[in-house]
Amino acid sequence: MDLQYLVESLVDDAQYRNLPPTQIKRITDNSLNVEQGFLFVAIRGEKTDGHSFINDAIHKGAAAIIGEDDLTGLSIPYIKVKNSRIALGAISKKFYDNPAKDKIMIGITGTNGKTTTSYLLKHVLESNGVSCSLFGTIKNIINGEEIDTCNTTPSVLKLNELLYKSNDQVVILEVSSHGLSQHRLEGMTFDYCLFTNLSHDHLNYHGTMERYFETKASLFYKMKENGKAIINVDDPWGVKLEKVVRKNNEEVYTVGQSSQADLHIEDIKHSSLQIADEYSSFQVDFNMPGLHNLYNAVMAYAAASQFDLTREHILSSLVTFPGVPGRFNIYKHHNDATVVIDYAHTASAILHCLKAANDYGADKVIHVFGFRGDADTDKRGDMIRIASEHSDYYILTFDDLNEVSEKDMIETLENLNQTYGNQKGFIIPDRTEAIKYALEITGSRDWVVITGKGHETYKQSYSLPTSSDSETIEYLTN
Template identity: 55%
Template sequence: MNLHDLMNGFANKTILHSLPCTFVRGITDTSKNVQPGFLFVAIKGYKADGHSYIPDAIEKGAIAIVGEDDIPSLSVPYIRVNNSRQILGRLAKRFYKHPSSRKTIIGITGTNGKTTISYLLKHIFEQNGLSCALMGTIKNVINQKELSSFNTTPNVLVVNEFLVQSQDDVVIMEISSHGLAQYRLEGIQFDCCVFTNLSRDHLDYHGSMDQYFQAKAELFNKMKDHGTAVINIGDSWGEKLSAGLRKRGSRVCSVGAAPYADIRLEELLPQRAKVKVVDQQRKQTNIQFTMAGTHNLYNAVLTFAAARQLKLTNEQILPAIQKFSGVSGRFERLACKQGVTVIVDYAHTADGIFHCLRTAKQCGAKRIIHVFGFRGNRDEGKREEMIRVSAEWSDKYILTLDDLNSVPHNEMVESLVLLNERAGRRHGMVIPDRTEAIRYALDQSSEGDWIIVTGKGHEKYQQSYSLPTVCDKDTIMYLKDWKGRRQF
């Protein structure tokens, strides 16, 4: 595509007419990726300003620059815009010839449940002979090949390239609020969008729950004309979203216990992972899942609803749900001896912790020992609520370190001690070393106890601890199998 055609509609007429019909070989917003013939889009980042890298981009062969600053003269054409992030997505859509229009794409957003639903949907499609690409928190999968994931929702150029390269029948994407707020999905359109729930998280970035909600709701402005929104209206924010979408004429499939829900949850048996639902035609369906807990049953029903919207039948969906093997680090149960159950879960919000611990209670835990911590440089306002929920639903909690994210070790430890003292909980304690905290929980456990380790899930540790292990699951298995110690 030539530069004039690529910029048509994004540059004013005077600039547009002065642009040469030079062939554009690629687009990038990272100067180190510039090659001769590339268009460089300068973006004001949170740690660096792309405008300061314009000379480097030109030196490497950029044929034109797009940016927000008023720059008097350059040796290549400069197109000034109001929002470089947004324009980058629109340019990518045109350059890559609108790849989302040629794909069946599902987007899943919400505070909790995105990964479980994305994996379950992928499993359902594959059980029915359809190939499925995945872009999410744990990993990316394309053309049956696994790739590392660095962001839940990557850069808009990466998203477009992913869609162009995918030969899969269906593409499933976990959608983060950061990705939506930063225009990483600008120009991408979806066949089905799923809203799981909304609870406090990322307010260090968004500022308020309303702004957090508005960021999530932006996904539903990206549905194709025939697209459908599947929304959990058991969540008050989901109720608000559903009402707004119906008002403007969008197709909505609501899920919840309310009598007016399109798919109504009528009987929940969380400890048995079973639920009965009723649709608008009063047809009853029994769903047998493999993951216990009320929140996981909602995940299963939202998945069921999305698959139905994409024209799969009950006969195709229900057997697949029954065969689902679960997700790494999502209420993952690890086999331990002497009647002790250990769960590793990604829960990192008060709501996530509540659902985790309540599920353990529902499943008959005699005693619950909860190990968790807080990430450095993240929403500090949610920490006291996380402790309050843990104190209410566990018999003993152990505060420990999570990712420091540049916060000094001693500072984070002091914060844990202060938070525990402020909570005034006699059954709470602080063990900074995460592996030692898990060891202590195991040492204190007895038959019928459940140990719940939350916060990291599938993720690897970012710092070293006393044990030579790389993640929570690895630590538990190491302690379980360590000769010379009590076998858990």
């Protein structure tokens, strides 16, 4: 593709209107991937600055560079822009010929529930003959093929590339606050935007809950002209979001216990909800325990009901949902105790998991969890407080240490437990040993709830020869 055509809408400066004829073979924002004829977009990240690798990119054969710095004297065309991330979105969309233009685009955001809701919606739609691409925390899926992912929301370049390859009718994206703030959805517009909930998370990145909310809310400015917002108004931040969206004269479909909600939740039971829409009242059954999962199911129902599908077909599809890796996965110990593995890593998510165990009649609940070395430290006290209030015993252990030493993390766990915990809690740093001990002290009607890692593999080596919570459970129960 011709460079002039690719960048003509990025800058107004006259010096870029007559660039030398230059053909662009591919685009990349990683200098390691540069090959002959590539356009390299230099981006400032949290840890590295792409501008530092411009000379490397030229040496590897880059045909042109886009960046934010004032640079002269380069041997190839250099286009200066105000924001390289925004520029990358614009040129990616253009290079791949707006690959989302003929697809139904669905974005799902919120602190908790994005993954389960997205998998639920994909399952319901595909059970009814609607093919779906999915981009999210666990993996990306296009044309039925699973592709590893490193971010909840892919980079805008990767997203356009995958959309270009996708033959699916619908695209479902988990939309993270990091993805929104880093312009990974630049140029994307959505037919439906879903909001699940908002609670304390990522404040080390966003600073305040208000800024966190504003970032999440920015997804709803990306709706198409006839787009629709689907919002859980049982969450107070959802109530605020509804007002924001309506102020912009966008269409809103609300879900909640309020009689004013478009999809009104009338009655809540262990594994079902009685809900009503404008036509009648009906029951939603679901096979994943926990009130939070019932809400995920209702959000998926609300989105699926916007398609040309019968209520009966949607409800029957929800019942056959096979679950999500690392999201309230249930195992049986050989003494008949119940073991749950869940990705929960916020106080509210942990509360939902522990309440589900108690609601299902657990004699004792034993909770195993830890904290990430580089994560939001302000939420840790609330996580321990919830564990101490809603479990019979809790075991603090290692999660991902990242840059934190084992010694420092043990000291952190001790201080946190002393400040926020009680006599129910103790510390076993080795995660596999913590899980092993939890199983050893269970009875037949007890529940062991292991949170934080979910589907993820361990980043540290532990005493047992396992690489994930699920492998550890399988190793100990065989």
